[in-house]
Amino acid sequence: MPTIAIPSLIRNLTDGEESVTVEGTTIREVINNLENQYPGTKAKLCDGDRIHPSIGVYINGVLTRVAMHDRLDADAELHFLPAISGGVSSDLYPDEL
């Protein structure tokens, strides 16, 4: 079962759990099952039917621009980290030279 690391600011919704495992083979299923287990979490992570634009999803430690229908391995580990709001150039996609 995929593991979801719960962002600290919404751990009040998961009885303080830092990470939980939920059933699901796609991001959508996993988030819906998380919502069933811990009501209120989906609204924090999603904006309608997509990942909230201010959140970056990491699958197994790698920042991935996911869609809700993306498939997940059974042992996938998901992190929802701030994608940083506001700028055209959100900080993860900045400068080089």
Add this chain to the structure above:
Amino acid sequence: MVRKSHIQTTINDEAVEFLCEPRQSLLEVLRDELHLTGAKEGCNNGNCGACSVILDGRLVNSCLVLGVETEGKSVETIEGLAEPDKLHPIQDAFLENAALQCGICTPGFIMSAKALLDNNPNPTEHEIRYWLAGNLCRCTGYDKIVRAVLDAAAAT
């Protein structure tokens, strides 16, 4: 409309005539009137050296010289440096040392280095750093530029 002046000068060994407003800098004349865009504008007030050219043998910031001041004088710009089939040794040294990244400062550095080597063919590292202190480069950290000038001096 401001009345324009008629100027006769020499640029890269060619006789050149142009019309310019008294308020136009040499940099503007080179770039906008004569389409010699090798000299760059980084600051327009003498602080970056991107516009460096050689005027009657002296290194100047062309943004601080008026176009009308070149009457009867001789201007050397980056466009006049290479021969048709061969780069100038300073240009070669810049390429071989990877002394440019974005390259916007490069024409200014090369003209500045030329003015140095014309007068002092064997400068020390410190002399090079002292002379080039009027040219800003934000990309390279100057290391490879200084090495390029040392190499160019050794090659000539």
Add this chain to the structure above:
Amino acid sequence: MSEKKEYKVIGTRPIRHDGVDKVTGRAIYGADFQITGLLHGRVLRSPHAHARIVSIDTSRAEAHPGVKGVVTAQDLPAAEDKMADLGEGPVNLKYLCDNILASDKALYKGHAIAAVAATNPHIAEEACELIDVEYEVLPPVLEVRQAMEPDAPILHEHLTTSSLGDTEDKPTNIASHLQHKKGDIEKGFADAEVVIERDFVTGTVHQGYIEPHNATAHYNQDGQLTVWCSTQGAFTVREQLAEILQYPVSKIKVVPLEIGGGFGGKINVYIKPVAALLAKKTGKPVKVLMNRADVFEGTGPTPASYITIKIGAKKDGKITAAQTSLAFEAGAYPGSPVGAGAMCVFAPYNIENVLIDGYDVVLNKPKSAPYRAPGATNAAFGTETVVDELAETLNIDPLEIRLMNGAKEGDRRPDGPVYPRIGFIETLEAAKEHPHYTSSNGKKYHGRGIASGFWFNIGLESSVTINVNPDGTVNLVEGSTDIGGTRASIAMQAAEVLGIPAESVNPAVVDTNSIGYTAVTGGSRTTYATGYAAYEAAQDVVKQMKVRAAKLWEVDEDNVQFADGEFSSINGKEEQMSFRDLSGKLSQTGGPVVGRATMDPAGAGGAFATHVVDVEVDVETGKVEILRYTATQDAGKAIHPSYVEGQIQGGVVQGIGWALNEEYIYNDEGEMTNASFLDYRMPTCLDLPMIDTVIVEVPNPGHPYGVRGVGEVPIVPPPAAIANAIYDAIGIRMTELPMSPDRLLKALGKI
């Protein structure tokens, strides 16, 4: 990963492909562009840091001889308060548009208010003076702690703090709050035997590229908009223009010209939409150029910040807990790099108990823009100074304490994800063995400091096509603007695959109509991701050419192999042909071969650096002299080592400027008082020694040649390394950037 691969092209140092154009002055940068019928634009900017715009009267300017058109925010399509996704993260459209031309409020000195197009730049400038703007001046907010106060003047009446937790209703300047929490922070500090806690302040600094922003725009009669400009990302410009102008991407072509530096500052658009509005209004092509003061006052600096760091450790040096609060100045609109800063702040270390809070705060300065590893330098200044103090307190060598706590493959980052193979430890070991570190440094007022840094690097989309020429050379078409030699580093990866010299690849950077989508040159991604696409496109060429060889030799294509630039047949028939010879036979075997690839690779592989610096402090003048500098960095694999060294040296020197001199100096009215290169003093070559580099190569498993991005991380360690060296020299911990002579003298009690 241990066996060293043999490469023919990778790791060599060919002359860059665009080199001759750039040393002869022939390369066309944004401002060099000419087109017939060209008008010149100039932007009027707010003289006030915070003011309500009561009215704008452009009639006198319009009547000025030579003026062809004037635009204000009224000429922009009405912007909704909605989030647009520009492929690079979300952005509030209203904020985006208001930063182009202010509609109701001027939020910083230099904020664009109106623009004029005229027959020459001088006339446009004169006409700007004739625009009558009535302002109601408001008190400015200029410092992040002041802006966070409950009674601070408010910039945006509708801005409330957003965070994953609860959102407040009250208007505030705190745009967002984020948090990372790992383990049990109280227990971690309870277990510690030494705890060091300090506050840090960093100044507002600018990217400082030498080429000012520029744009030339033209609308054809058929509605096609073309914009010629220098930018880090032509496609990003196209997206931003489409949103701001509410115009279809299919009708916008962005032509990237050569770019004179960016460092993150040429991703956001400023005058490009203004040039487009003026072109629309006048029906003529319009060129808009910034001057240097415009660049300082009107484009993104990187934010000042206030940072608290608290780290606890056992007596043996093992870190048990780390806590931080980072407050970053976003400038006039939300979007500082505090998120990245929060992810980088403790990233080099494997720490069990961590609490990180970050705040994005608006105030009356230009909207911040990315600058080389955005957020990481501010954060590392704090962490690396405190780690140094821990080492000193515990009497442990500063490299040893880092080796003891340094993150390795499999360790969990403070923000959660687990590290793949990384090379932090290797950079520490390289520094430890370097003759610089083993040399003695005992003179009075001389000091040595070390510091480390981390930056993520990114992947994102890149497209490459490769056209094979009949003489065995190839033309490589890409969409990544070349700011520092990436034509070479990308071409070399294709050359390696094809078994041809780097010089046999002709790379071309093309416009948005001529290549598949390619994200910005930024995030240290270009040699990694566009290089990866070049690798795949070259593989595609090889695959297609094998089919041609099979045809010629009348064998099954599975029986053709390719190695070292030679095609050969296996199983029976002895046939062999070089890439070059087969290239000459394409027209007889089915026509041209075009290889193509698009990539969005996920495994960018983080970059680590460790720097060693020796300084001398002049205790009479407060001046700090850099005597020696050595930077070690994990590059994964250096494709063109000269340009990797150049990236490291350039980043180090920007970091030195940030550490010692550079800052925006404001008066009480919120005016920047040093908006010129003379007064905003960036390092010159006379201020510096040679910068030694050590390239460590721990291959990135996420790239076929092991490439990691190299451009950003070298700016991260210098301020902390120099602060630690100053401490070693004079025994004073400097906690405020820049560590300029006046601050040194104050710290020394001399003024």
